[in-house]
Amino acid sequence: MISRTNQTEVSFTVNGELIAESAPVRMHAADFLRQKLGLTGTHIGCEQGVCGMCTITVDGQVVKSCLMLAVQLDGRNVCTVEALSEGNRLSLLQESFKRHHALQCGFCTPAFLCVAKSLESHGRVLSKEEIREEIAGVLCRCTGYEGIVNAIEEYLTAALDAGANQKEAEA
Ligand code: FES
Numbered sequence: 001m002i003s004r005t006n007q008t009e010v011s012f013t014v015n016g017e018l019i020a021e022s023a024p025v026r027m028h029a030a031d032f033l034r035q036k037l038g039l040t041g042t043h044i045g046c047e048q049g050v051c052g053m054c055t056i057t058v059d060g061q062v063v064k065s066c067l068m069l070a071v072q073l074d075g076r077n078v079c080t081v082e083a084l085s086e087g088n089r090l091s092l093l094q095e096s097f098k099r100h101h102a103l104q105c106g107f108c109t110p111a112f113l114c115v116a117k118s119l120e121s122h123g124r125v126l127s128k129e130e131i132r133e134e135i136a137g138v139l140c141r142c143t144g145y146e147g148i149v150n151a152i153e154e155y156l157t158a159a160l161d162a163g164a165n166q167k168e169a170e171a
């Protein structure tokens with residue numbers, strides 16, 4: 001049936017919370033997250049899939065949210081940078097970025113944090129070369145990447161160790 005309005009209903013889980021909202025049919029996902037849901041940690045740079053500033057995860061996959069329409073989020077499980085802190089405390093990953101001076105202006109940081117978090121799914125610590133390959137879709141104008149790569153490497157080591165210790169304790 002042809003819709004007589006340019007609005008549509010969208011319902012999905014974002015950072016563990018189920019939301020239902022109306023969205024203009026042509027609004028891209030990054031604008032929807034920022035403007036409709038107030039999740040402004042997802043930044044927008046180029047709006048054409050080049051800079052990676054808008055990176056989030058959808059059903060565990062890293063995506064550039066300026067290349068998706070809001071309606072495509074319907075029924076999915078979305079994670080943005082806002083999910084990464086632990087209440088008022090920085091997470092292990094954020095602490096690692098801070099310790100390694102992995103940010104200057106910070107505009108790219110939410111995207112790198114989302115990519116870094118997703119790398120845990122490999123179940124092992126990636127080499128520096130592999131980390132560089134994984135983060136290649138996000139551009140940083142300030143840092144020279146060294147601190148970002150070191151922070152991610154340290155985080156993966158700590159997170160995987162913590163997971164292994166927990167499994168041992170449960171056995
Ligand atoms: S804003 Fe999405 S890739 Fe640049």
Ligand code: FES
Nearest residue numbers: 104106140141142
């Ligand atoms: S810290 Fe400024 S763009 Fe990356």
